[in-house]
Amino acid sequence: MTAYDNIVAHERTSWALSQVMGRLGWDQETMMPRGAAEQRGEEMAAMEEVLHARRTDPRLGEWLEAATAPDAKGEAILRHVRRSYTRNTRVPAALAAELARVTSVAQGVWAEARARDDVAHFLPTLTRVIELRREEASALAENGALYDALLNDYEPGISGDEIAAIFARMRTRLVALREKVLGAAYQPAPMKGEFPRERQLRLSRTLAEAFGYDFAKGRLDLAVHPFSSGSGADARITTRVAENDPFNCLYSTIHEVGHACYEQNIDEGYRYSPLGEGVSMGVHESQSRIYENQLGRSRAFTGWLHGQMRHEFGDLGLDPEGFFGAVNRVQPGHIRTESDEVHYNLHIMMRFDLERALISGDLQPGDLEAAWNDRFLRDFGVAVDRPSHGMLQDVHWSIGLFGYFPTYALGNVYAGCLMKALRKDLVGIDTALAEGRPTVATEWLTAKLQRHGGLREPRDTITEACGFEPSEAPLMDYLEAKFSDLYRL
Amino acid sequence: MTAYDNIVAHERTSWALSQVMGRLGWDQETMMPRGAAEQRGEEMAAMEEVLHARRTDPRLGEWLEAATAPDAKGEAILRHVRRSYTRNTRVPAALAAELARVTSVAQGVWAEARARDDVAHFLPTLTRVIELRREEASALAENGALYDALLNDYEPGISGDEIAAIFARMRTRLVALREKVLGAAYQPAPMKGEFPRERQLRLSRTLAEAFGYDFAKGRLDLAVHPFSSGSGADARITTRVAENDPFNCLYSTIHEVGHACYEQNIDEGYRYSPLGEGVSMGVHESQSRIYENQLGRSRAFTGWLHGQMRHEFGDLGLDPEGFFGAVNRVQPGHIRTESDEVHYNLHIMMRFDLERALISGDLQPGDLEAAWNDRFLRDFGVAVDRPSHGMLQDVHWSIGLFGYFPTYALGNVYAGCLMKALRKDLVGIDTALAEGRPTVATEWLTAKLQRHGGLREPRDTITEACGFEPSEAPLMDYLEAKFSDLYRL
Numbered sequence: 001m002t003a004y005d006n007i008v009a010h011e012r013t014s015w016a017l018s019q020v021m022g023r024l025g026w027d028q029e030t031m032m033p034r035g036a037a038e039q040r041g042e043e044m045a046a047m048e049e050v051l052h053a054r055r056t057d058p059r060l061g062e063w064l065e066a067a068t069a070p071d072a073k074g075e076a077i078l079r080h081v082r083r084s085y086t087r088n089t090r091v092p093a094a095l096a097a098e099l100a101r102v103t104s105v106a107q108g109v110w111a112e113a114r115a116r117d118d119v120a121h122f123l124p125t126l127t128r129v130i131e132l133r134r135e136e137a138s139a140l141a142e143n144g145a146l147y148d149a150l151l152n153d154y155e156p157g158i159s160g161d162e163i164a165a166i167f168a169r170m171r172t173r174l175v176a177l178r179e180k181v182l183g184a185a186y187q188p189a190p191m192k193g194e195f196p197r198e199r200q201l202r203l204s205r206t207l208a209e210a211f212g213y214d215f216a217k218g219r220l221d222l223a224v225h226p227f228s229s230g231s232g233a234d235a236r237i238t239t240r241v242a243e244n245d246p247f248n249c250l251y252s253t254i255h256e257v258g259h260a261c262y263e264q265n266i267d268e269g270y271r272y273s274p275l276g277e278g279v280s281m282g283v284h285e286s287q288s289r290i291y292e293n294q295l296g297r298s299r300a301f302t303g304w305l306h307g308q309m310r311h312e313f314g315d316l317g318l319d320p321e322g323f324f325g326a327v328n329r330v331q332p333g334h335i336r337t338e339s340d341e342v343h344y345n346l347h348i349m350m351r352f353d354l355e356r357a358l359i360s361g362d363l364q365p366g367d368l369e370a371a372w373n374d375r376f377l378r379d380f381g382v383a384v385d386r387p388s389h390g391m392l393q394d395v396h397w398s399i400g401l402f403g404y405f406p407t408y409a410l411g412n413v414y415a416g417c418l419m420k421a422l423r424k425d426l427v428g429i430d431t432a433l434a435e436g437r438p439t440v441a442t443e444w445l446t447a448k449l450q451r452h453g454g455l456r457e458p459r460d461t462i463t464e465a466c467g468f469e470p471s472e473a474p475l476m477d478y479l480e481a482k483f484s485d486l487y488r489l
Numbered sequence: 490m491t492a493y494d495n496i497v498a499h500e501r502t503s504w505a506l507s508q509v510m511g512r513l514g515w516d517q518e519t520m521m522p523r524g525a526a527e528q529r530g531e532e533m534a535a536m537e538e539v540l541h542a543r544r545t546d547p548r549l550g551e552w553l554e555a556a557t558a559p560d561a562k563g564e565a566i567l568r569h570v571r572r573s574y575t576r577n578t579r580v581p582a583a584l585a586a587e588l589a590r591v592t593s594v595a596q597g598v599w600a601e602a603r604a605r606d607d608v609a610h611f612l613p614t615l616t617r618v619i620e621l622r623r624e625e626a627s628a629l630a631e632n633g634a635l636y637d638a639l640l641n642d643y644e645p646g647i648s649g650d651e652i653a654a655i656f657a658r659m660r661t662r663l664v665a666l667r668e669k670v671l672g673a674a675y676q677p678a679p680m681k682g683e684f685p686r687e688r689q690l691r692l693s694r695t696l697a698e699a700f701g702y703d704f705a706k707g708r709l710d711l712a713v714h715p716f717s718s719g720s721g722a723d724a725r726i727t728t729r730v731a732e733n734d735p736f737n738c739l740y741s742t743i744h745e746v747g748h749a750c751y752e753q754n755i756d757e758g759y760r761y762s763p764l765g766e767g768v769s770m771g772v773h774e775s776q777s778r779i780y781e782n783q784l785g786r787s788r789a790f791t792g793w794l795h796g797q798m799r800h801e802f803g804d805l806g807l808d809p810e811g812f813f814g815a816v817n818r819v820q821p822g823h824i825r826t827e828s829d830e831v832h833y834n835l836h837i838m839m840r841f842d843l844e845r846a847l848i849s850g851d852l853q854p855g856d857l858e859a860a861w862n863d864r865f866l867r868d869f870g871v872a873v874d875r876p877s878h879g880m881l882q883d884v885h886w887s888i889g890l891f892g893y894f895p896t897y898a899l900g901n902v903y904a905g906c907l908m909k910a911l912r913k914d915l916v917g918i919d920t921a922l923a924e925g926r927p928t929v930a931t932e933w934l935t936a937k938l939q940r941h942g943g944l945r946e947p948r949d950t951i952t953e954a955c956g957f958e959p960s961e962a963p964l965m966d967y968l969e970a971k972f973s974d975l976y977r978l
Binding site for chain 2: 038046
């Protein structure tokens with residue numbers, strides 16, 4: 001076996017093991033008996049130990065020095081493996097273990113703090129997590145750029161400065177847009193009523209199939225926080241149900257279907273290799289967002305959905321235009337996960353600025369609450385009324401996810417680019433959406449992006465799919481056009 | 490860290506990983522999307538590769554040479570680890586890999602052959618599996634006793650000759666009993682009717698709880714072939730439903746509850762060690778069988794169950810005594826898994842004799858069908874009408890499970906001993922069963938047996954629990970008394 005062959009064989013097993021990890025995570029959120037949490041922690045830790053040993057296997061280092069790639073696919077594989085090996089061998093084992101230990105406890109502390117609205121309870125833990133992540137970033141960073149080193153785990157190839165520049169251009173336009181929209185004379189009404197759980201779930205399945213999700217290679221279950229997991233022939237999705245708010249369930253489903261279609265539609269030849277999964281968090285989010293928003297919340301598609309919902313639930317008290325408005329209502333609110341297309345990115349931007357400052361040391365954890373509340377009031381025009389509606393609302397920082405938040409907004413930016421390119425290629429897209437055939441979009445996305453998995457770098461993945469360099473302009477143009485139209489500005 | 494500490498730490502991770510394997514197996518039979526089978530095969534193979542490497546880790550050999558146990562628990566741990574290390578290092582890696590490869594394909598070939606009643610289609614595969622298992626047994630056997638070497642994987646400490654002696658004594662009495670019972674003037678009637686699926690499942694949950702199964706540390710799902718899986722805080726069970734035969738569902742549930750209670754009730758201090766799971770297949774089966782038969786099919790318990798079923802399904806057309814008869818009807822049949830308490834062990838004995846002869850070389854695979862059919866006619870008085878009702882009915886041999894069948898009957902023998910001891914200690918057991926409180930039996934079994942997990946050798950586990958050396962006599966006495974009474978002999 002050549003060094004390259006050894007790497008491919010090694011990665012084949014690692015890929016399968018990381019799928020097993022995904023399966024355990026899925027089980028934990030959907031099926032696991034409540035008394036099994038502690039034991040599951042041990043099972044996950046054992047898997048993590050095995051995977052870490054494989055990622056830092058010294059033989060991998062030797063093979064990487066000797067390996068030559070036979071083709072473009074091989075080059076991409078070596079790029080992924082080299083990045084992972086470098087990343088994982090740079091962090092001292094003791095630090096990796098301490099980070100795993102601290103973050104596994106921290107999530108529980110955060111949950112308690114959030115339930116009690118008690119920032120002080122969370123602060124010592126948060127401080128420790130930040131210390132450890134800064135230490136890890138120092139080990140990883142080649143040029144002293146701590147935040148960029150963390151970002152690199154989720155979105156390789158982009159820097160904090162680049163993201164900051166994109167966000168700065170977006171923020172001005174978003175703030176202007178939200179002011180216009182909130183001040184508009186016409187305000188769409190919300191949809192009211194009770195929507196039985198079983199019917200919401202049945203419609204969820206219909207929607208998943210309409211978007212091209214393959215139930216032979218996945219399944220739909222309930223979870224407290226919807227997520228997707230797995231890849232290839234086993235890519236599962238979850239959703240949740242609130243009987244007075246069917247959009248929660250239906251759009252969670254469509255969002256997760258976007259993630260899962262990406263994983264299902266990667267070329268089978270890439271399976272069992274580092275190319276056999278979505279290339280980055282940002283690109284992944286571009287798929288979930290384009291399904292959920294650009295496609296799923298379009299006037300054309302909501303027209304079809306309106307009919308489906310009347311069929312399932314009877315009279316909705318809204319005509320198609322009113323229904324389109326109810327789906328897309330803009331309202332300032334404290335909670336990121338409940339926010340609309342106009343506000344969502346503003347939520348992300350403040351988190352990005354705050355976490356960058358926490359990692360650089362410009363902001364101390366003890367000053368985070370005041371900084372959050374100031375910024376929120378400035379961007380949203382509403383005061384934070386309690387910490388669980390403020391800095392305690394998201395799990396991310398407790399589990400050490402610094403550098404992750406901006407990939408959500410980057411996903412929106414990429415989705416904007418992709419939708420622009422898709423509209424150019426598929427002139428009949430609105431007709432297809434109005435007829436309940438978003439699969440034409442999935443087919444286009446598969447051919448242009450999804451099937452390539454990890455073959456190209458994240459930014460190149462978008463550029464190749466769109467035929468142009470990504471920027472925030474298409475997203476902003478889309479948002480301004482959509483909401484000016486909807487709000488009759 | 491001492492050598493002993495190193496072993497304990499190593500085994501902790503291995504235990505957790507083997508739990509993960511169990512979870513994957515559970516998922517495969519209950520939740521996995523149908524298109525994921527091939528990918529799941531790769532995931533299982535990756536886990537198997539990791540576990541095999543851990544079991545044969547050369548460091549384990551060094552630690553075992555140096556280790557001294559601090560206490561009885563430690564001695565038991567070292568005994569388990571030494572047995573596993575010796576077993577796994579004796580088999581050449583190439584042979585282990587070939588066995589895994591051949592048996593993974595063989596199951597599919599067997600399933601095709603069974604579906605088509607085509608013995609010839611299965612014979613080349615079966616021949617190859619036997620060759621490989623004989624080769625493995627040669628590598629494992631210390632004294633040339635091939636079958637005993639295989640048996641040792643499932644029931645350490647007992648030889649084929651010992652089992653043969655027990656079975657010989659049982660067979661005479663069983664054949665005599667079945668003839669008396671089948672010739673009796675009184676024959677109980679079967680229960681007839683339609684029993685809705687959801688109600689069967691609801692009653693299954695009631696039964697599981699009545700026996701002491703803890704749903705906080707497990708769950709109940711549907712599977713084609715019921716099984717239990719997992720241990721400690723995550724011990725899951727499955728059942729199946731036939732709407733015209735509720736006993737299939739209810740007694741499958743009780744059987745699996747027996748297995749799962751054993752795993753749930755092991756002392757928490759043994760978890761994450763080789764002591765933290767059932768000690769052998771035979772002892773495991775003693776738990777499932779005593780729950781299902783000695784307790785679950787007793788006149789006292791069926792009296793309570795009769796009331797539960799009337800409550801759930803309405804009039805059953807049977808009084809309590811007729812219901813007791815319907816639960817315990819004796820009928821000669823081709824299929825092991827559908828057989829009654831009188832016939833079951835006869836099914837096992839013929840498989841035991843045939844597989845011993847296959848492994849010794851006294852019986853050639855090509856002569857198996859004739860040997861099976863001759864023996865079946867002799868013991869059951871009925872001819873085999875087709876291979877799927879004969880030698881193709883069980884999956885075991887296709888996946889290389891030679892030495893496994895006798896543990897089923899050994900479980901029955903052990904259950905007979907345990908029930909004798911339990912009746913002596915708990916004089917009010919029939920009252921408790923008649924009131925739907927079999928938990929008193931679970932409490933007794935926990936104290937006497939279940940909590941000890943793998944602390945003692947299998948036979949010692951039974952001896953310590955019963956206060957006497959196990960033999961077939963208590964089981965045979967119980968069967969003769971029960972069926973003489975029921976059939977009014």
